[in-house]
Amino acid sequence: MKKLLNTLYITLPDAYLALKGENVVIVQDEEVIGRVPLHNLEAICTFGRQGASPALMAACMEKSIAITFLSTSGRFRGRVIGSTKGNVTLRRTQYRFADDEEKSTEISKHFLIGKLYNAKWSLERITRDHALRIDLEKFKTKSAFLSESIQQLTVADNLEVLRGIEGNAASAYFSVMDDMILQQKEDFFYKGRSRRPPLDNVNALLSFVYTLLASDVGAALETVGLDAYVGFLHRDRPGRMSLALDVMEELRSVYADRFVLSLINKKQVQASDFLKKESGAVIMTDKARKEILQLWQKRKEEQITHPFLKEKISWGLVPHAQAMLLARFLRGDLDAYPPFLWK
Amino acid sequence: MTVYDSSEFLSLSGIQHFEFCERQWALIHIEQEWEENVLTIEGNQLHERTDDPFIREKRKGVLYVRGLPVHSAILGLTGICDVVEFYKDENGVTLDKEEGKYLPIPVEYKRGKPKKDQSDIFQLTAQAICLEDMLFCKVSQGSLFYHEIRRRIDVEITEELKKQVKETARRMHEYYQRRHTPRVKTGKHCKNCSLRHICLPELLTKESVASYMKRMLAE
Numbered sequence: 001m002k003k004l005l006n007t008l009y010i011t012l013p014d015a016y017l018a019l020k021g022e023n024v025v026i027v028q029d030e031e032v033i034g035r036v037p038l039h040n041l042e043a044i045c046t047f048g049r050q051g052a053s054p055a056l057m058a059a060c061m062e063k064s065i066a067i068t069f070l071s072t073s074g075r076f077r078g079r080v081i082g083s084t085k086g087n088v089t090l091r092r093t094q095y096r097f098a099d100d101e102e103k104s105t106e107i108s109k110h111f112l113i114g115k116l117y118n119a120k121w122s123l124e125r126i127t128r129d130h131a132l133r134i135d136l137e138k139f140k141t142k143s144a145f146l147s148e149s150i151q152q153l154t155v156a157d158n159l160e161v162l163r164g165i166e167g168n169a170a171s172a173y174f175s176v177m178d179d180m181i182l183q184q185k186e187d188f189f190y191k192g193r194s195r196r197p198p199l200d201n202v203n204a205l206l207s208f209v210y211t212l213l214a215s216d217v218g219a220a221l222e223t224v225g226l227d228a229y230v231g232f233l234h235r236d237r238p239g240r241m242s243l244a245l246d247v248m249e250e251l252r253s254v255y256a257d258r259f260v261l262s263l264i265n266k267k268q269v270q271a272s273d274f275l276k277k278e279s280g281a282v283i284m285t286d287k288a289r290k291e292i293l294q295l296w297q298k299r300k301e302e303q304i305t306h307p308f309l310k311e312k313i314s315w316g317l318v319p320h321a322q323a324m325l326l327a328r329f330l331r332g333d334l335d336a337y338p339p340f341l342w343k
Numbered sequence: 344m345t346v347y348d349s350s351e352f353l354s355l356s357g358i359q360h361f362e363f364c365e366r367q368w369a370l371i372h373i374e375q376e377w378e379e380n381v382l383t384i385e386g387n388q389l390h391e392r393t394d395d396p397f398i399r400e401k402r403k404g405v406l407y408v409r410g411l412p413v414h415s416a417i418l419g420l421t422g423i424c425d426v427v428e429f430y431k432d433e434n435g436v437t438l439d440k441e442e443g444k445y446l447p448i449p450v451e452y453k454r455g456k457p458k459k460d461q462s463d464i465f466q467l468t469a470q471a472i473c474l475e476d477m478l479f480c481k482v483s484q485g486s487l488f489y490h491e492i493r494r495r496i497d498v499e500i501t502e503e504l505k506k507q508v509k510e511t512a513r514r515m516h517e518y519y520q521r522r523h524t525p526r527v528k529t530g531k532h533c534k535n536c537s538l539r540h541i542c543l544p545e546l547l548t549k550e551s552v553a554s555y556m557k558r559m560l561a562e
């Protein structure tokens with residue numbers, strides 16, 4: 001499997017990206033403040049307002065390095081990618097499956113089984129690692145509920161039913177989110193999900209990390225030739241990477257939530273990293289964002305054994321592995337899509 | 344006999360992939376999945392050669408033509424011959440701007456050494472059939488030049504070979520029309536396959552997803 005190269009994250013709001021030779025150079029106030037050889041990169045993600053030069057975009061397209069543009073607050077704005085892999089057959093199969101309720105249900109079922117399985121084992125892991133600090137009984141009940149929901153998923157036969165089961169299971173899981181926060185409880189608490197805008201520190205962190213994960217998953221899907229915008233569980237909505245959201249379901253708890261929790265529990269973020277706006281919206285400071293991105297990159301380098309492939313890969317390659325397995329299933333090489341089941 | 348329209352032509356060089364592994368061919372030519380090292384490198388090399396200023400040169404009565412585009416409607420293939428040598432021959436055909444009659448011999452350059460399988464010979468045979476179709480003559484000789492051993496190996500293009508190549512081309516078209524990527528037949532050849540990271544031959548010998556799910560959910 002291909003080696004994970006790095007994503008270059010640009011967090012300076014006024015940085016401009018340009019091409020010089022075979023390097024991407026980061027320019028601020030007409031001064032070059034950084035330089036990275038393109039051959040070391042797999043993707044570029046910028047939170048800057050200034051954008052990138054056409055020459056850099058052309059060079060990246062040629063080398064199939066995707067450039068993702070996010071707003072300074074981390075909202076996805078768009079992506080520049082080279083010509084998509086010519087695999088029109090695979091895409092057509094994807095569309096055909098997406099148009100077919102039964103087939104969409106079969107695939108979605110596996111996404112959601114993955115999601116609930118990983119949520120369940122995230123809870124189980126907490127009961128194992130922090131038995132003395134949490135209400136064991138509560139966690140065991142929620143975990144049992146998730147097991148039950150997984151059973152229900154296996155026999156569900158349409159998307160509506162799947163969504164219903166998932167909705168209940170997700171609220172069971174999130175009902176102990178606050179209990180998983182073991183440090184800095186006065187500044188970090190979870191009382192429910194708020195988006196656009198996030199209204200507390202934990203939600204601000206979750207939104208930010210979900211954005212990072214979604215853009216990694218989207219890039220992985222495009223790399224194997226799938227259309228990240230056409231999903232099976234999430235229906236099409238202009239500008240939304242529905243398939244990325246589908247595949248991301250499995251990874252939310254085990255990859256994103258656990259990352260957020262460890263930031264808080266290891267005190268890698270502090271209350272001072274967040275600002276509350278007059279509107280109630282919570283935003284992160286640039287400094288915090290930069291530190292989180294560094295830790296995110298580090299996290300991606302950690303090695304694991306993929307449960308289905310039984311191969312050692314880094315966490316950062318998990319989205320690629322799942323994208324590849326999904327493509328394999330769509331083209332008929334596998335009997336089903338194997339979700340990433342982690343415990 | 345099927346005669347293909349030029350819009351249906353497939354790449355002649357694909358025949359060597361097809362002979363090496365049908366799945367590899369499908370991954371490259373149907374699914375357009377290739378890694379840098381396969382087609383792009385071939386393409387670049389070809390490019391260098393067709394940029395050769397001596398596109399057509401004559402030495403000792405032999406005419407050398409480089410980078411000659413060829414096709415055959417019977418095979419439904421199109422490609423480029425590295426070099427075609429034209430020898431004076433009574434049974435040959437007349438050529439524009441040349442006196443006398445000539446017969447062509449395709450010469451294909453390979454970077455490596457002779458292979459155990461027939462893939463290079465098949466590619467050469469397909470070129471021979473194209474030349475026959477385009478020039479209305481009979482081609483019964485071809486040569487492979489292997490760079491690694493710096494040797495030229497003459498190949499007799501028999502009727503039997505031509506028959507096999509026609510059959511192979513027919514199968515390529517059949518798969519292409521169905522957009523069919525054959526399942527993996529793993530073997531020793533996978534070790535030398537540049538697409539193994541995409542194909543993942545090990546994957547298909549693994550447990551089924553159904554049993555993976557069952558096993559994991561049972562725990």
Ligand code: SF4
Nearest residue numbers: 364367533536539542
């Ligand atoms: S890895 Fe093996 S089966 Fe797959 S394309 Fe290559 S040679 Fe064929």
